[in-house]
Amino acid sequence: MAPPTSSERFGLRRSIVASQTLLAAATLLSVVVSISVGQVGHASLFFGGTSLVFAGAIAAVLLPWQRMPRWVVGLLPIVDVVAIAVMRESSPLAGVGLLWTFPAIWIGTVFGLRGVVAVSLTVTAVMVHQLSTDDLQRFTASTLVLPFTVTALSSMAAFTARRSRAQRVLLEKQSAELRRALDRARRQEDLVTEVLDAVDFGVTRITPTGEFSVTNTAHGLLLNSTDAFGREVAVFAADGSTAIAPESAPLARARSGEVFEGEIVWYGLPGEDRRALNVTARRLPRSDAGDAGAVVVSRDVTVEEQARRAREDLVASVSHELRTPLTSIIGYLDLALDDDELDPATRERLEVAERNASRLLELVADILAVSSTSREGFGVDLDLRPTDVSAIVRSAIESIALKAHDHGILIEAGDLPTAHALVDGRRVRQVIDNLLSNAVKYNPRGGSVAVSVGNEPRSITVVISDDGPGISASEQARLFERFFRGDAVRKSSTHGSGLGLAISRDLVRAHGGEITVHTAAGEGATFTVRLPRDPRETP
Incomplete structure (x- = not known):
């Protein structure tokens, strides 16, 4: 048998104390009943056996059993068996033999089948000896039932203890596997956190209840709702001038379950040190438990947006400068075409020039319209x-x-x-x-x-x-x-x-x-x- 672990040793002490306490209580009841009905034959032997039982109970409480060798622990139930045998010898008619079930159960629990065999043989030998040497000991049904009862109870305790030990071993293995899985999950979580904190775009996971469960450093910096002075940061739409209410901000919309892709949002007042973010919110795939929440990804596109606006301003400026001379050219072409003395060849050439100039003017107008509108719109009126x-x-x-x-x-x-x-x-x-x-x-x-x-x-x-x-x-x-x-x-x-x-x-x-x-x-x-x-x- 493998040596007991520290937890088993402390469990052994609790088992000894409980068994001895119950035996002492049952012995005290037997003493009171036996004295009351006058069934004590030899008082000195009876009280001597009783004293051994009580001494064992005191020893069970005081001695450090978890630090003692296993064979020393086995002496205590032997003393109990001998003490009960002495009490039965002094009081054959009191039925104190039933007290053997207490040490028998404990022996079966602690020492297994070997303990069951040992206690069964001991009790049987004691009963045969007393039956052959004491005239007051008569052969009755209890002479056969008592050893069988002791053996059965001890066997049940042994099998129960064996099953409990097997379950405990299984639980310990499962606990160790869970600890290893938890360690792996913790290491993976630390790795994911380190990777997310190393990238320059923000990532936030939103639980189904709207709470932030994972937020990397970049997201905290990009979507910080307050400035260095604790003031609320103003949020604007893609045009940079249309204010957005707090409940319409990207994070608030994502927490409410909304899904959007690549929305441009400006943080900060115009003229100040502001930043533009490209924000995307997507729902996570549903799991067996139901809604898995959402993930919000944000990227700082301030430089790109400023470059785009500078390019559009340049194009708008150049287009605006082109429109004035084109208008003048078209006007003079119209005046020239109004001359009735033009020969057909010259008129045809001027009409071609006028058509192309008009188309060029329309293209310039379109470029101006593109430059003056938002990313998603097109500022042109249609005549349907x-x-x-x-x-x-x-x-x-x-x-x-x-x-x-x-x-x-x-x-x-x-x-x-x-x-x-x-x-x-x-x-x-x-x-x-x-x-x-x-x-x-x-x-x-x-x-x-x-x-x-x-x-x-x-x-x-x-x-x-x-x-x-x-x-x-x-x-x-x-x-x-x-x-x-x-x-x-x-x-x-x-x-x-x-x-x-x-x-x-x-x-x-x-x-x-x-x-x-x-x-x-x-x-x-x-x-x-x-x-x-x-x-x-x-x-």
């Missing part, structure tokens, strides 16, 4: 009227046909069906002109451009496909960004501002439609413009 989109497309094809011929590009349109939509014809023409111009400009000589118009149940579609170099997958996500120009475009001899597709998308969205692209590097590009149908027209 029922319009045949096919007529607009045919007019745009006719306008660019000469340029396409000079580049060796074939434009295939075929018969375009009538397709009425509620749109601003001038703005839709601007979108089609831009897409056709790009298709011709970036198409290799000998290529072709296919144009089609389709009637769908809820929209009118214009599809423009080319055989150009296509657009790589890495650039497609930025294709409609303002001032973005792909690598293939930058390496080519063509020039562009990077605003055409951005303005076209904003114009289409202003109509309630959408513009999409299907392309791959080396496979050309297909642009699809969807515009809402005229609600008065049936599909």
Whole structure:
């Protein structure tokens, strides 16, 4: 048997004290009853055995059993068995033999099956000896039942103790495994915390109840709601001037369960040391326990926003300076065209110059509109009227046909069906002109451009496909960004501002439609413009 652990030794002492205390209490009751009914035969022997039992109880309380060898501990129940045998010898009719069950149970609990065998043989031997030497000891049913009872109770105690020890070992193993798992989880948590604190973007996890369970250092600095003087920091929208109420701030919205992506928020008053944050809030996947909460990620984009605003201010300033001379040029062209003495060739050239100057003026106006609006809007008023989109497309094809011929590009349109939509014809023409111009400009000589118009149940579609170099997958996500120009475009001899597709998308969205692209590097590009149908027209 393995040596007992420290916890087992302290448990052994408690077991000894409890067993001896109960035995002493039962012995005291036997003494009182035996004396009362006059069943004490030899008083000296009876009280001598009783004294041994009480002495064992006192020793159980006073002695440090947890520091004694195991064989010393085994002497105590032997003394109890002998003491009860002496009491039974002195008082055969008192039935004190039942007291053997107390040390028998304790021996079975502590010493197992070996203790059961030892106590059973001892009690049996004592009863056989007393039966053969004492005339008052008579052979009765209890002569057989008592040893069996003692053996049975001791065996039950042994099996129960064995099961308890096995359960204790299992629990200790499980506890050790849980401690190891807890240590691993703590190390992983420390590692995640160190990694999160090392990055320059903020991360905060919000519990389903709205509490912050994980917040890294960067998030605490980026979303600190008070300044160095303890004053509340003002929060503004993406334009930097529209104040946001505290309950509409990103963290407050995320705590209320709202989900948003890439929202720009300014912290600090205009003219002060302020910062711009790109904030995203997403819900975590639901677990078996239900809602798992949300995570908020913030990134400092102050430098990017300041650079973007500086670029837009520069573009707006240049565009504004261009508008004045363009207006003057168009005015003088109009005056020249009013001259009835112009020969037809000169008039045709002046009309071409006037048309292109007017288009250039419209482009400058669009750039000014883009620069004066927010990231998500497009500041242009639309004159919506029922319009045949096919007529607009045919007019745009006719306008660019000469340029396409000079580049060796074939434009295939075929018969375009009538397709009425509620749109601003001038703005839709601007979108089609831009897409056709790009298709011709970036198409290799000998290529072709296919144009089609389709009637769908809820929209009118214009599809423009080319055989150009296509657009790589890495650039497609930025294709409609303002001032973005792909690598293939930058390496080519063509020039562009990077605003055409951005303005076209904003114009289409202003109509309630959408513009999409299907392309791959080396496979050309297909642009699809969807515009809402005229609600008065049936599909």
